[in-house]
Amino acid sequence: MPAGAVQPFWGQKTFCVLTGASQGIGRRFAIEFGRKFAGGSVFLLLARNAQGLLETRAKVLEANPGITVVCTPSDLAKEDAPAFKKIIESSLSEAKVSPGDFQVAFIVHNAGSLGNVGQSVSELNEVEQWNEFLALNITSTSVLNSEFLKVFPQGSVPNRTVVNVTSLCAVQPFCSMGQYCVGKAAREMFFKVLAEEDPSLNVLSYSPGPVDTDMTVTIINNTKDVKTRQAFIEMKEKKTIVTCEQTTEKVIQVLANKKYTSGQRVDYFDEGY
Amino acid sequence: MPAGAVQPFWGQKTFCVLTGASQGIGRRFAIEFGRKFAGGSVFLLLARNAQGLLETRAKVLEANPGITVVCTPSDLAKEDAPAFKKIIESSLSEAKVSPGDFQVAFIVHNAGSLGNVGQSVSELNEVEQWNEFLALNITSTSVLNSEFLKVFPQGSVPNRTVVNVTSLCAVQPFCSMGQYCVGKAAREMFFKVLAEEDPSLNVLSYSPGPVDTDMTVTIINNTKDVKTRQAFIEMKEKKTIVTCEQTTEKVIQVLANKKYTSGQRVDYFDEGY
Numbered sequence: 200m201p202a203g204a205v206q207p208f209w210g211q212k213t214f215c216v217l218t219g220a221s222q223g224i225g226r227r228f229a230i231e232f233g234r235k236f237a238g239g240s241v242f243l244l245l246a247r248n249a250q251g252l253l254e255t256r257a258k259v260l261e262a263n264p265g266i267t268v269v270c271t272p273s274d275l276a277k278e279d280a281p282a283f284k285k286i287i288e289s290s291l292s293e294a295k296v297s298p299g300d301f302q303v304a305f306i307v308h309n310a311g312s313l314g315n316v317g318q319s320v321s322e323l324n325e326v327e328q329w330n331e332f333l334a335l336n337i338t339s340t341s342v343l344n345s346e347f348l349k350v351f352p353q354g355s356v357p358n359r360t361v362v363n364v365t366s367l368c369a370v371q372p373f374c375s376m377g378q379y380c381v382g383k384a385a386r387e388m389f390f391k392v393l394a395e396e397d398p399s400l401n402v403l404s405y406s407p408g409p410v411d412t413d414m415t416v417t418i419i420n421n422t423k424d425v426k427t428r429q430a431f432i433e434m435k436e437k438k439t440i441v442t443c444e445q446t447t448e449k450v451i452q453v454l455a456n457k458k459y460t461s462g463q464r465v466d467y468f469d470e471g472y
Numbered sequence: 473m474p475a476g477a478v479q480p481f482w483g484q485k486t487f488c489v490l491t492g493a494s495q496g497i498g499r500r501f502a503i504e505f506g507r508k509f510a511g512g513s514v515f516l517l518l519a520r521n522a523q524g525l526l527e528t529r530a531k532v533l534e535a536n537p538g539i540t541v542v543c544t545p546s547d548l549a550k551e552d553a554p555a556f557k558k559i560i561e562s563s564l565s566e567a568k569v570s571p572g573d574f575q576v577a578f579i580v581h582n583a584g585s586l587g588n589v590g591q592s593v594s595e596l597n598e599v600e601q602w603n604e605f606l607a608l609n610i611t612s613t614s615v616l617n618s619e620f621l622k623v624f625p626q627g628s629v630p631n632r633t634v635v636n637v638t639s640l641c642a643v644q645p646f647c648s649m650g651q652y653c654v655g656k657a658a659r660e661m662f663f664k665v666l667a668e669e670d671p672s673l674n675v676l677s678y679s680p681g682p683v684d685t686d687m688t689v690t691i692i693n694n695t696k697d698v699k700t701r702q703a704f705i706e707m708k709e710k711k712t713i714v715t716c717e718q719t720t721e722k723v724i725q726v727l728a729n730k731k732y733t734s735g736q737r738v739d740y741f742d743e744g745y
Contacts (some may be wrong), residue, residue, distance in 0.1 A: 280597040319669040320662055324553040324618035329611040330603070337654065338602040345597035372664035372735065380665050381610065381658045388657035389593055391645035396592040462645065 219310030223412035227443035238265035297320025314378025336382035345406035394462025408467030491585030494524025511538035577624035587651025603704035609655035648697035667735025681740030
């Protein structure tokens with residue numbers, strides 16, 4: 200590469216952590232991102248569901264046999280900093296590599312929960328339910344992100360990229376989706392501050408659009424709001440709902456083109472990225 | 473009053489809950505709001521600091537001897553739904569009144585903490601510190617709000633008004649203020665959803681501007697960010713920092729004029745409200 204040229208994002212020797220990798224969007228991200236990593240890359244897949252993780256792993260290796268895929272079943276909401284440190288370091292040991300061996304250090308915060316969609320926010324009065332929701336969607340994201348950046352500090356690799364999977368719910372209130380809106384708004388702000396504080400990072404909040412996953416089914420089955428239910432049923436029937444494949448293709452392109460400013464949100468439906 | 477006329481907000485027989493009432497903006501809100509309540513109103517003041525609450529109470533009664541002021545020292549982050557229910561109901565019993573006796577049911581979510589301003593968000597890796605921060609700034613707000621609205625359900629009083637004290641930090645990332653930004657963004661979204669779900673409520677997120685309180689001193693003393701420190705020192709020196717009196721006057725006017733849409737944020741510096 201000529202000096203001063205921008206390093207392409209894909210096709211590099213990459214260390215990537217992906218949360219929520221056992222199903223849905225996470226699984227499709229794993230397969231398609233993994234396909235684009237250079238040989239010798241290491242992919243650390245996290246989720247609670249061990250069986251789902253192994254199935255994702257098999258598909259990733261089918262798409263790209265030249266990389267190492269480490270699966271660590273983990274309930275992110277229950278881990279602390281030492282646990283996350285160990286998970287990341289163990290994956291490096293298992294692959295017999297060091298942080299400095301990579302061109303890209305990449306973390307994708309995809310795990311998240313819907314929270315309570317059966318009640319309006321004026322009914323959310325259970326402390327324990329809030330604690331569980333916030334532990335997964337805010338705290339674990341922050342703690343994992345911190346440990347990842349300690350393993351890959353500034354200067355350790357040419358490119359450190361952080362992707363936060365967000366939602367339209369981060370910027371627009373939706374009836375009966377209160378906790379989800381709160382969690383996504385909080386997370387998006389967290390990553391905005393991260394980008395502001397560390398200009399050496401490449402931070403993207405990517406909103407995948409309304410994607411056809413188990414989460415959508417949960418919304419249809421449990422939402423208290425008739426309009427929300429109707430909207431999702433209609434998208435499924437009319438096939439205007441976004442597929443995991445479509446949204447994965449989009450985020451791959453967004454990361455390749457890098458037309459966003461670090462910290463910014465980009466939605467599946469946004470043009471020009 | 474002629475039928476169909478809009479009920480004025482101030483001067484009514486009001487039941488008001490105010491959190492964080494022992495100092496700073498909360499104390500000034502208590503005095504000036506209390507001054508504007510009709511005789512027979514009940515003011516429930518919450519905060520951890522019992523002595524501070526009593527001092528606030530004395531000042532409120534000096535400004536308006538015709539109202540009942542109930543102080544309940546409470547660490548909001550440690551209460552649950554039954555505790556909040558009891559706190560609200562006890563204040564009604566103490567004043568020998570029922571919810572239906574009031575024209576306005578008013579809650580002001582002013583309590584909040586700065587969180588960790590000594591570290592960047594990439595360093596926030598302590599689960600317990602996050603738990604404490606989120607318990608106060610998100611969970612307790614939701615649970616108290618829920619219990620308040622159960623005591624004052626739709627139709628129980630002509631006007632139910634909810635004020636969330638927010639900050640510029642809810643919509644703009646600031647270095648070294650990550651947790652505060654996250655908490656304020658989350659809370660503002662919570663109240664947007666509340667407004668969306670219940671059009672019978674009057675919901676306002678009020679951003680008081682950079683106010684000269686103990687919180688400002690804490691920022692100056694502890695922030696990791698040189699620019700943030702400098703900005704606050706300069707505001708104090710040049711006296712461009714907002715006083716508690718100024719911002720209280722503004723929010724009183726904003727509530728009286730009601731030119732905002734329910735769920736909206738209004739900042740001290742916003743004109744036309």
